[in-house]
Amino acid sequence: MKKFTRQELKNHNKRLILQTIYQSSRSSRAEVARQTGLTRTTVSDLVAELIKEHLVVEQGYGPSAGGTPPMMIEVMDSARQMIGIDLANDEFRGGLLDMRGHVSELTKLPLKNRRGEEAIQLMYDLIDRLLKKADSPILGIGIGSPGVLDARNGIVRIAVNLGWVNLPLSDRLRERYQQPVYVANDSHIAAFGEFTFGSKPPGRNLAVLKVGRGISAGIVINGRIYYGDTFGAGEIGHVVVDRGGKLCSCGKRGCLETVASTRAIVSLCQQIIQEQPELFPNSVLSNPENMETSDVLEAFEMGNAAVAEIIRNAGSYLGYALSFLIATLNIVDIRIAGSLARFGDPLLDTIRETVHECTLSTLVRDTHIELASLGQNIVLQGAGAIVLSNELKLV
Numbered sequence: 001m002k003k004f005t006r007q008e009l010k011n012h013n014k015r016l017i018l019q020t021i022y023q024s025s026r027s028s029r030a031e032v033a034r035q036t037g038l039t040r041t042t043v044s045d046l047v048a049e050l051i052k053e054h055l056v057v058e059q060g061y062g063p064s065a066g067g068t069p070p071m072m073i074e075v076m077d078s079a080r081q082m083i084g085i086d087l088a089n090d091e092f093r094g095g096l097l098d099m100r101g102h103v104s105e106l107t108k109l110p111l112k113n114r115r116g117e118e119a120i121q122l123m124y125d126l127i128d129r130l131l132k133k134a135d136s137p138i139l140g141i142g143i144g145s146p147g148v149l150d151a152r153n154g155i156v157r158i159a160v161n162l163g164w165v166n167l168p169l170s171d172r173l174r175e176r177y178q179q180p181v182y183v184a185n186d187s188h189i190a191a192f193g194e195f196t197f198g199s200k201p202p203g204r205n206l207a208v209l210k211v212g213r214g215i216s217a218g219i220v221i222n223g224r225i226y227y228g229d230t231f232g233a234g235e236i237g238h239v240v241v242d243r244g245g246k247l248c249s250c251g252k253r254g255c256l257e258t259v260a261s262t263r264a265i266v267s268l269c270q271q272i273i274q275e276q277p278e279l280f281p282n283s284v285l286s287n288p289e290n291m292e293t294s295d296v297l298e299a300f301e302m303g304n305a306a307v308a309e310i311i312r313n314a315g316s317y318l319g320y321a322l323s324f325l326i327a328t329l330n331i332v333d334i335r336i337a338g339s340l341a342r343f344g345d346p347l348l349d350t351i352r353e354t355v356h357e358c359t360l361s362t363l364v365r366d367t368h369i370e371l372a373s374l375g376q377n378i379v380l381q382g383a384g385a386i387v388l389s390n391e392l393k394l395v
């Protein structure tokens with residue numbers, strides 16, 4: 001075993017102490033010593049350093065256990081900030097995050113079909129704006145990008161919509177900002193965000209199915225993102241579920257994305273608008289080619305039966321694809337995220353029904369399929385979580 005130098009040992013202990021305080025929300029030096037097995041002197045010395053670095057603050061006296069009441073300490077959530085970026089939609093979204101994943105300075109810049117170098121410039125613009133607004137030291141930059149990403153080397157292998165091929169994204173950003181940079185696929189990052197900052201804490205494993213313009217799943221196993229051997233874990237959007245069906249952007253026919261993505265759903269609604277115009281809001285009728293998911297949602301909420309059928313059908317395909325994931329991994333905690341999650345319980349019910357029909361009952365009994373607790377910021381919160389995890393080992 002490698003022998004620690006005195007400095008390494010100190011850093012290790014300090015990180016352990018910070019972690020312990022972070023996870024218990026509020027603690028005392030004596031409690032931290034008990035939990036970490038370190039001596040009280042070591043804990044006191046290192047807590048003093050953490051206080052000097054503004055990472056930990058004293059918060060008044062706690063209840064006495066007989067003797068002098070203990071001084072309570074906690075991590076100062078705003079002591080450091082992370083920049084979280086989501087590149088997976090028609091607009092680039094970014095925000096500053098505190099150490100509990102709260103988002104401030106949410107900023108959105110529409111992509112307007114920018115590709116290649118232009119899309120990179122837009123991302124720079126977004127990060128520049130956020131850096132200017134930061135009011136605490138920055139821990140690093142986290143990016144969730146669509147496409148296949150080599151997260152270990154920070155390279156976008158391919159992101160079709162952005163026109164990026166073998167782009168060394170981390171190197172480019174590190175050179176420009178001199179900050180630690182972490183990049184990963186948006187679904188992988190979303191799963192880690194939900195795992196870390198979601199309001200319903202899961203066990204050690206979690207799968208998040210993200211359904212928007214694209215469809216893919218992010219998988220967390222033992223508290224870590226499972227990327228797969230070639231970083232393609234969870235790419236179920238291009239599994240063929242409707243053989244010989246519609247042509248997909250990937251060149252195959254009948255992929256899950258051709259029947260259950262928001263793009264597919266909008267396109268089906270554009271077809272029925274001709275036959276049943278009375279079912280859609282006026283804003284859409286005048287300009288059906290600009291129909292968006294929110295218009296479909298409006299029609300759906302007004303009780304449009306034809307739209308309800310389209311959503312049921314999409315949910316059924318999603319449930320079918322999910323059943324393979326559930327049977328393969330036996331992860332019992334499944335969350336649905338992305339813009340389709342806005343269709344809520346009716347969508348969820350269809351997904352659950354189909355999973356019941358298609359999966360071994362014993363497996364289904366223990367499986368919980370819910371909507372993700374983080375909303376539209378799930379990817380940028382996940383991007384912050386990945387920075388926090390790598391830089392401070394707090395999550």
Ligand SMILES: [Zn+2]
Pocket residue numbers: 237238239248249250251252255257
């Ligand atoms: Zn496809």
